[in-house]
Amino acid sequence: MKNRVAVVDDHTLLSEAIAGLVRQFPDFEVVAVCKNGKELLNYLKNSKKHPNIVLMDVNMPVMNGIETTLALSKDFPEIKVIALSIEEDEQIILKMIRAGAKGYLLKDTQKEVLKQALIDVEKVGFYHTNTVKKILKSAENNPKKEIILKEREIEFLKLACTEMTYKEIADVMCLSPKTVEGYREALFQKLNVKNRTGLVLYAIKNNIFIP
Amino acid sequence: MKNRVAVVDDHTLLSEAIAGLVRQFPDFEVVAVCKNGKELLNYLKNSKKHPNIVLMDVNMPVMNGIETTLALSKDFPEIKVIALSIEEDEQIILKMIRAGAKGYLLKDTQKEVLKQALIDVEKVGFYHTNTVKKILKSAENNPKKEIILKEREIEFLKLACTEMTYKEIADVMCLSPKTVEGYREALFQKLNVKNRTGLVLYAIKNNIFIP
DNA sequence: CTTTTTTCGGGGGAAAATCCCCTTTTTCGG
DNA sequence: CCGAAAAAGGGGATTTTCCCCCGAAAAAAG
Numbered sequence: 001m002k003n004r005v006a007v008v009d010d011h012t013l014l015s016e017a018i019a020g021l022v023r024q025f026p027d028f029e030v031v032a033v034c035k036n037g038k039e040l041l042n043y044l045k046n047s048k049k050h051p052n053i054v055l056m057d058v059n060m061p062v063m064n065g066i067e068t069t070l071a072l073s074k075d076f077p078e079i080k081v082i083a084l085s086i087e088e089d090e091q092i093i094l095k096m097i098r099a100g101a102k103g104y105l106l107k108d109t110q111k112e113v114l115k116q117a118l119i120d121v122e123k124v125g126f127y128h129t130n131t132v133k134k135i136l137k138s139a140e141n142n143p144k145k146e147i148i149l150k151e152r153e154i155e156f157l158k159l160a161c162t163e164m165t166y167k168e169i170a171d172v173m174c175l176s177p178k179t180v181e182g183y184r185e186a187l188f189q190k191l192n193v194k195n196r197t198g199l200v201l202y203a204i205k206n207n208i209f210i211p
Numbered sequence: 212m213k214n215r216v217a218v219v220d221d222h223t224l225l226s227e228a229i230a231g232l233v234r235q236f237p238d239f240e241v242v243a244v245c246k247n248g249k250e251l252l253n254y255l256k257n258s259k260k261h262p263n264i265v266l267m268d269v270n271m272p273v274m275n276g277i278e279t280t281l282a283l284s285k286d287f288p289e290i291k292v293i294a295l296s297i298e299e300d301e302q303i304i305l306k307m308i309r310a311g312a313k314g315y316l317l318k319d320t321q322k323e324v325l326k327q328a329l330i331d332v333e334k335v336g337f338y339h340t341n342t343v344k345k346i347l348k349s350a351e352n353n354p355k356k357e358i359i360l361k362e363r364e365i366e367f368l369k370l371a372c373t374e375m376t377y378k379e380i381a382d383v384m385c386l387s388p389k390t391v392e393g394y395r396e397a398l399f400q401k402l403n404v405k406n407r408t409g410l411v412l413y414a415i416k417n418n419i420f421i422p
Numbered sequence: 423c424t425t426t427t428t429t430c431g432g433g434g435g436a437a438a439a440t441c442c443c444c445t446t447t448t449t450c451g452g
Numbered sequence: 453c454c455g456a457a458a459a460a461g462g463g464g465a466t467t468t469t470c471c472c473c474c475g476a477a478a479a480a481a482g
Contacts, residue, residue, distance in 0.1 A: 011297065011318035013325060017228025024231075035319075086222065107222035108246075114224060152429085163409045165468065179430050185471075195438090195470075198374045200411050205422050211415050363459085376438060390460045396441080406468090407439075 003122055006032040006051035008040050008068070009084065010060045014107075018055060018084075018114075025115050036060045037068025044076060051079060053121060056101075058085040058092060066095050073100030080121050090135050097136065103127035147190055154208055156183040160199045161209040214333055217243040217262035219251050219279070220295065221271045225318075229266060229295075229325075236326050247271045248279025255287060262290060264332060267312075269296040269303060277306050284311030291332050301346050302417075308347065314338035358401055365419055367394045371410045372420040 005022050007030060009015035019030045031049050034040040037060065044050060054072065058065035069081045082103040083096045093104050102121045105114065113129075120127040128136070149157070152173075159169045166184065170177040188194065191202045203209040216233050218241060220226035230241045242260050245251040248271065255261060265283065269276035280292045293314040294307045304315050313332045316325065331338040339347070360368070363384075370380045377395065381388040399405065402413045414420035 013229065013232070013295075013316075013318050013320055013322070014225050016322050017232050018224065020231045020235075021224070021228050084224075105224075107224050109224055111224070111227050150428095161408065161412065163405045163412075165406075167468085176431050178432050181432095181470085182430075184469090188470085194374045196408060197372065197411055200408055201372070201422055204415060211412055378438085387461050389462050392440085392462095393460070395439085399440090405440090 002027055002029045003053060003118070004029055004031045004049065004051045005118070006030070006034065006040060006043070006054045008034045008037065008054060008060070008065075009057035010035050010062075011057075014057075021111060021114065022055070022118070025118065028118060035062075037063030037065070037071065040068060041071060050076070053118060054079055054081045056081055056083055058083055058096060065101075066092075066099050069096060069099040069101050080125075082117055082121055082127070088131055090139075093132060093135055094139055097132070104129070104132050149187075149190070149208075153183055153187060156180065157187065157199060157203045158209050160184070160196060161203050161211075213238055213240045214264060214329070215240055215242045215260065215262045216329070217241070217245065217251060217254070217265045219245045219248065219265060219271070219276075220268035221246050221273075222268075226268075232322055232325065233266070233329070236329065239329060246273075248274030248276070248282065251279060252282060261287070264329060265290055265292045267292050267294055269294055269307060277303075277310050280307060280310040280312050291336075293328055293332055293338070299342055301350075304343060304346055305350055308343070315340070315343050360398075360401070360419075364394055364398060364401075367391065368398065368410060368414045369420050371395070371407060372414050372422075 005019075005028055007015045007019045007022070009018070012035065015033050015035070019033050022028050022030050031051050032040065032043045032047070034043060037056075040054065040056075041063075056065045056068060060068075065083055065085075069083070072079050072081060077100075081099075081101045082105060083093075083101045084105055084107055085092065085096075086107050088106060096104055103117050103126060105117055109117075117127040155173065156169065159172060164172070166180050167177045170180040173180065184196075184199070187199060191198065193199060193202060200209070204211060216230075216239055218226045218230045218233070220229070223246065226244050226246070230244050233239050233241050242262050243251065243254045243258070245254060248267075251265065251267075252274075267276045267279060271279075276294055276296075280294070283290050283292060288311075292307075292310075292312045293316060294304075294312045295316055295318055296303065296307075297318050299317060307315055314328050314337060316328055320328075328338040366384065367380065370383060375383070377391050378388045381391040384391065395407075395410070398410060402409065404410060404413060411420070415422060
């Protein structure tokens with residue numbers, strides 16, 4: 001019996017094209033092409049022909065790769081997810097692997113690597129590139145504590161990414177300027193930055209603020 | 212005679228896959244798949260089988276879509292460029308069109324649209340989506356003067372996207388703090404921003420600084 | 423019902439950033 | 453060589469930011 005693959009990516013051209021690639025491989029067929037996680041879950045609900053492997057983009061609108069992988073791990077643990085991404089961001093890779101992904105490929109990998117990954121994930125259960133192995137190992141060795149921001153801090157952080165002064169931010173948040181200063185100092189500490197530019201850079205890097 | 216297409220994209224998986232799509236279309240063949248503009252120019256130098264259409268990603272390392280299109284317009288004006296991009300950024304679209312691109316497609320367009328674009332670009336000479344038409348029209352009506360930054364201003368702008376104080380920036384640039392203040396004020400004026408956060412946001416939005 | 427933690431608010435001073443008006447030096451086309 | 457323009461530097465005032473300190477109220481935990 002052939003392996004059944006689903007491709008999930010918001011870039012239609014890419015998902016269509018990847019589906020085409022996969023169809024070229026012997027023993028693989030494409031059973032679904034979806035634009036985001038929600039579509040995939042819908043498909044799984046309504047169709048009997050479930051995939052056993054999902055090629056999933058990480059950055060998608062509506063329902064991204066991490067959320068979707070978590071949902072799959074919970075409700076369809078027999079489905080193996082291979083993440084596709086344009087970037088090799090350590091944090092994102094870790095999140096995806098922790099969410100249950102069996103592999104993490106960059107979008108500029110060779111066709112042959114994709115094929116091997118598909119085969120390995122089915123046969124061996126996982127496919128890790130050297131980069132991923134390295135990241136996993138270093139994450140084991142120094143389990144750095146995750147930075148957790150509170151709701152109100154995130155709200156402030158977003159406002160700090162504007163040209164408002166802290167006083168103006170205080171008005172918007174209906175707080176005293178002094179309280180806002182408190183948030184600022186707390187974030188300086190937590191995020192290990194020295195000034196407002198540091199806050200802005202952190203917020204953008206971590207997708208708290210999208211410019 | 213078949214149309215000859217070259218695909219240029221740094222994401223191997225995507226370019227391979229798009230090449231696969233194009234091969235499905237009758238009257239089209241793929242003569243080259245390149246990872247960036249430099250590779251394409253190399254190919255054009257060394258091979259006789261020139262493409263008449265190039266599908267080109269905009270964001271590439273080494274030599275991006277805009278630079279490459281400019282080079283093509285100059286040295287190989289008979290080659291028609293269709294831009295491929297993940298984002299519909301007005302400024303980038305304008306730059307690509309001005310550089311000589313005959314079409315601008317998002318990476319989440321349908322296969323059929325890609326086919327139509329290829330056909331139209333060859334037959335009619337261009338293919339503009341509604342969005343592109345709108346942008347071109349609005350650009351005609353209000354030809355806003357382009358903001359031109361000097362070398363030294365760009366250098367300063369990048370440094371402003373760090374946690375350095377202006378005094379420290381002055382040291383790095385081997386200038387007096389007062390001169391650096393001058394650059395700052397000039398940029399506030401040019402970019403229509405009020406403070407350093409504005410500078411940082413502008414630099415990031417315009418890819419002068421990549422976080 | 424206490425105790426602790428979280429949230430909110432504040433004082434005051436030093437440093438940095440912002441703003442306006444001005445001079446000197448360098449560069450460059452005519 | 454000269455004059456204009458651009459680049460570099462500056463004085464000084466005001467606002468904002470940064471960085472310590474502190475206390476009260478509210479919420480959560482015991």
